[in-house]
């Protein structure tokens with residue numbers, strides 16, 4: 001996340017709890033929504049608003065704690081702080097944190113005795129019914145719980161995985177009380193197709209999908225979102241920052257015209273869309289967490305000028321934002337490279353500040369996909385709808401991840 005120069009609203013929440021209670025309560029919103037008996041939520045602090053997650057009928061905060069950040073395995077203070085403001089939803093996955101995310105969440109919940117007050121979502125990288133069940137069993141063990149609130153197929157690409165067999169498996173797991181709800185996450189090039197498919201399958205409770213300010217004009221995706229929303233599929237946005245690297249000049253231009261940081265503004269823009277229940281955000285520092293909370297508890301909407309500024313920002317940075325649609329570019333290359341994945345790892349390196357994770361993920365690709373030298377990317381570049389400089393980025397990936 002960028003170093004912010006503006007301090008007013010976002011830094012109010014970085015004050016001591018007493019100070020925050022007074023200042024934020026007065027300046028932003030005052031009424032806590034923490035329920036009696038619910039340990040999550042400090043009644044003295046403004047609470048992040050909540051919305052109903054589609055057909056689940058459950059209310060969740062509009063800001064969700066993304067567990068893809070490193071969590072302290074003994075007791076994570078970021079989670080504790082999130083809970084105080086009503087962010088009692090943790091988005092985990094079997095693979096996050098190199099497989100340590102779920103055990104860290106378990107440690108936190110054991111210490112705080114908050115299992116019944118916290119919504120846990122986790123995900124399986126295995127998309128076949130028996131693999132899915134095995135991963136779930138591992139997740140339950142690592143989380144030290146007997147039920148997971150939402151269990152997703154993680155990073156789904158193949159719509160055929162939403163099969164009758166999977167439907168039966170999900171029904172059985174729900175009956176056994178091991179999962180309350182089911183869905184999938186998706187962020188590759190066929191997000192619209194998958195969201196549309198979810199709208200047609202009554203057993204899909206929720207979808208977490210790549211959605212951000214760059215997608216407002218995407219007719220196919222908007223049509224799919226309308227259908228999913230109408231059929232009660234709870235929609236959760238991820239990748240709300242719209243991928244970026246070396247956008248600093250564009251940031252500065254954006255922030256000149258807004259009281260919000262770009263990071264806060266793009267979240268507010270997502271929350272403005274009432275089809276979306278919540279946005280998940282990887283908040284790896286208390287500063288980021290407090291900035292996001294400040295944006296969430298402030299009920300004002302982005303102004304027309306701020307929206308225009310965001311649109312300009314999107315246009316200015318379009319040629320730097322990979323959309324993961326590698327069904328377009330990969331086939332244009334006469335080599336088994338994985339451009340979309342490699343671009344994503346560059347994002348982890350450049351934007352998320354996770355160079356080790358980026359390198360590890362890249363090195364887990366098949367050896368042939370790591371061989372980026374002597375590959376001609378010109379046809380792929382010509383096909384890319386965003387005009388991404390693919391060759392330049394692949395050369396950078398080779399330098400960063402292989403050398």
Ligand code: SF4
Pocket residue numbers: 321322323324325326327328329330339340343383384385386387388390
């Ligand atoms: S490089 Fe372009 S075509 Fe390839 S995945 Fe990214 S945006 Fe899509």
